[in-house]
Amino acid sequence: MIPASFDYERASSLDEALSLLAAGGEDARPLAGGHSLLPLMRLRLARPSLLVDIGGLDELRGVHADGNSVVIGALTTHHEVAGASELTGGSGLLARVAEGIGDPQVRHRGTLGGSVAHADPASDLPAALLALDAEVTLAGRDGTRSVAAADFFVGPFMSAAADGEIVTGVRVPKREGWGSAYRKFQRRAQDWAIVGVAAVVNWTESGIAGAAIGLTNMGGTPLRAPGVEAALVGASEKAQITAAASKVSELETPPADENASSEYRVHLAQVLIARAVAEAAGCPGMQSG
Amino acid sequence: MKRISMTVNGVRHEADVEPRTLLVHFIREQLELTGTNVGCDTSSCGACTILMNGQSVKSCTVLAVQADGADVATVEGLASNGDWHPIQRAFHEQHGLQCGFCTPGMMMAAVGYLDENPSPTEDEVRLALEGNLCRCTGYHNIVKAVLAAADDMGS
Ligand SMILES: Cc1cc2nc3c(=O)[nH]c(=O)nc-3n(C[C@H](O)[C@H](O)[C@H](O)COP(=O)(O)OP(=O)(O)OC[C@H]3O[C@@H](n4cnc5c(N)ncnc54)[C@H](O)[C@@H]3O)c2cc1C
Ligand code: FES
Ligand code: FES
Numbered sequence: 001m002i003p004a005s006f007d008y009e010r011a012s013s014l015d016e017a018l019s020l021l022a023a024g025g026e027d028a029r030p031l032a033g034g035h036s037l038l039p040l041m042r043l044r045l046a047r048p049s050l051l052v053d054i055g056g057l058d059e060l061r062g063v064h065a066d067g068n069s070v071v072i073g074a075l076t077t078h079h080e081v082a083g084a085s086e087l088t089g090g091s092g093l094l095a096r097v098a099e100g101i102g103d104p105q106v107r108h109r110g111t112l113g114g115s116v117a118h119a120d121p122a123s124d125l126p127a128a129l130l131a132l133d134a135e136v137t138l139a140g141r142d143g144t145r146s147v148a149a150a151d152f153f154v155g156p157f158m159s160a161a162a163d164g165e166i167v168t169g170v171r172v173p174k175r176e177g178w179g180s181a182y183r184k185f186q187r188r189a190q191d192w193a194i195v196g197v198a199a200v201v202n203w204t205e206s207g208i209a210g211a212a213i214g215l216t217n218m219g220g221t222p223l224r225a226p227g228v229e230a231a232l233v234g235a236s237e238k239a240q241i242t243a244a245a246s247k248v249s250e251l252e253t254p255p256a257d258e259n260a261s262s263e264y265r266v267h268l269a270q271v272l273i274a275r276a277v278a279e280a281a282g283c284p285g286m287q288s289g
Numbered sequence: 290m291k292r293i294s295m296t297v298n299g300v301r302h303e304a305d306v307e308p309r310t311l312l313v314h315f316i317r318e319q320l321e322l323t324g325t326n327v328g329c330d331t332s333s334c335g336a337c338t339i340l341m342n343g344q345s346v347k348s349c350t351v352l353a354v355q356a357d358g359a360d361v362a363t364v365e366g367l368a369s370n371g372d373w374h375p376i377q378r379a380f381h382e383q384h385g386l387q388c389g390f391c392t393p394g395m396m397m398a399a400v401g402y403l404d405e406n407p408s409p410t411e412d413e414v415r416l417a418l419e420g421n422l423c424r425c426t427g428y429h430n431i432v433k434a435v436l437a438a439a440d441d442m443g444s
Contacts, residue, residue: 001330008291008308008354031355038350039332042311051308055355079344103420104402105335108344109351189419190333 003041010053014166017054018141021164024050030166031055032075032114035106060113060168063087068176073169074113079104081112090132090175090200097128097182097198103190113167116152119159119221122192126153127222128182131198131214134172140165153221178202181279183272184216187259193217194259195268199276207236208281218254218269225251228273238278245273293357297322298366306353313337315353316363324364324393328422335421338394338401339363345401347420364393367400375441376400376434385434387425395421399435408439 007024011017021028027049031037034055040046054060054075061075063084070091072081081087082099094112101107101115101124115125116136129136129149136152138145138161149170152160161167184196196216202209211232213225231244254265290305297320304319316339317323327349328336337349340362367374376396379385386392395418402409402417409417414435415428423431 002311002314003309005307005309008352010354010357031352034352034355035332035350038352041309042330042349053355103335104398104417105338105345105347105420106332108341108346 001042001044003038004044004047006041006048007050008053009050010056012056014054014057014059014139014168017052017057017166018139018164020050020052021166022141024052026163028052028164030117032111032117033077033109034114035102035110036114036118036120054166065174066171068174069171070174071169071171072112074116074167075111076113076169078102078107078110078112078115082107088174088176090178090180090202091172093128093132093180093182093198093200094125094172096180097124100124100182100184112170116170117159117161117167119153119155119157121156121220121222122217124182124184124193124196124198124216127196127214127216128198129170129172129214130222130224131200131212132172132175133212134170136160136170137168138165139168144168146171149222150224156220175200175202178210179280179282181276183276183279185268185272195254195265195272197269197272197276199273199280201232201277201280203281207234208232208241208277211277211280213273213277215248215251215269218265219252220255223251225269225273227251232277238274241277241281242274245270245277248273291354291357293354295356295359295361297361298363308352308354310353311349312339312341312351312353312356312361313348315356316348316361322363322365326390326393328390328394333422334391334394335398335418336391336394338397338421340397340401343401343404345398345420362397362400364396367396374400376403376438379434379438379441380431383430383434383437385426385431391421391423391425395423395431399438403435403439403442407443409436411436 029048031051060073065086078098087095134149135146184193198214215223227247227250294303326336328334332350
């Protein structure tokens, strides 16, 4: 289907984009890659009055190392994130997640900032950003601010970004020496994750010295699993990791839908956590299963 | 209406479009290049795949206004001077199609991918085509065709 009518402006600077959004009122929306917004508009589930195309703002594109962090511009495509050599150590998680989003065509258009701003509980990057303790940077008419990923996602398709604010990028700690993995389960190739697990693990000779777990589609926002993270510290064998993963059942009951009951989601999360942690630890003998 | 201009298969076009015009409809209806197909309403099937600035994209999920200033390639631009492109020859010789509906999108996705990775493995080809659905062939001959085209283009 063709979207309902709307006005369209292409912004040539961030300031211009912010002014256009302010003038457009509450039904004005930024347009980045369009790979979440246009499908919704084609089904007439979204009917913005004005689209402010920020796709040409090269100042918001690119991946840069900055000391112990990596800064990624909002308009960096999933394809570019997947290939970014700056994403080393634990921050490599973002590249692993990005390379598994949709298909090549989707990755050529869809952007990191769009994924973050859309705040779909089933999308993959938010859980990874949460696991990495990322900060989301925002620009508005009153200036810029940054919000921890843990405070940015507030509900399904709801974020801390105010109307008229633009996500300019994210900053993630590199976590040199840490390993990472993302595992998602879907019924068919291309489907959204029924459950996804992002794991960042500091593996030492004596076992796991630190771990962060981000969960996709286990609630209205991406979630951390603090009980699992605590139980993982000190684990050095597969059985210990599996035992730690079972602590995911301590989280609030996840939603049920046509793909999975709550109980099945908890089961999936447990299995995927064990696999993702073993892969992220990268220690031989831990990978199978 | 918005005035846009873009290069399609090497030819520059200027036109007025409604902002809501999808790039695929602009290509099919205004430029009358009907090789690019529309197979779904959900950005899933890849029948509409074209190259935009050298990268494969689903033209049903791009607005024509977003492609203002872009360099676009469609299936009609593959052959030159009546000579088939190696990917077209390979699809023909390897029986890479049955009804042919998915074929323009498959070929454009493959051409975009081979530009990035000129000598892929079979597994890599299968992954590279994951955004393109075929209801007829079962994919085996499509994969063979892309591998044959890679060989042909490399030699
Ligand atoms: C076929 C298909 C398969 C997909 N598969 C997956 C998948 O497996 N996993 C996954 O995670 N995602 C998937 N996606 C979604 C994809 O990742 C989207 O690209 C992404 O969610 C949105 O990015 P975008 O740049 O396209 O945003 P847009 O569609 O342009 O925008 C999305 C929303 O965010 C707002 N917005 C965009 N940029 C900004 C900004 N910088 N600041 C403030 N607001 C902004 C827009 O106003 C809109 O409300 C898929 C999409 C398609 C079409
Ligand atoms: S028509 Fe199906 S993906 Fe574009
Ligand atoms: S040949 Fe018929 S859909 Fe592919």
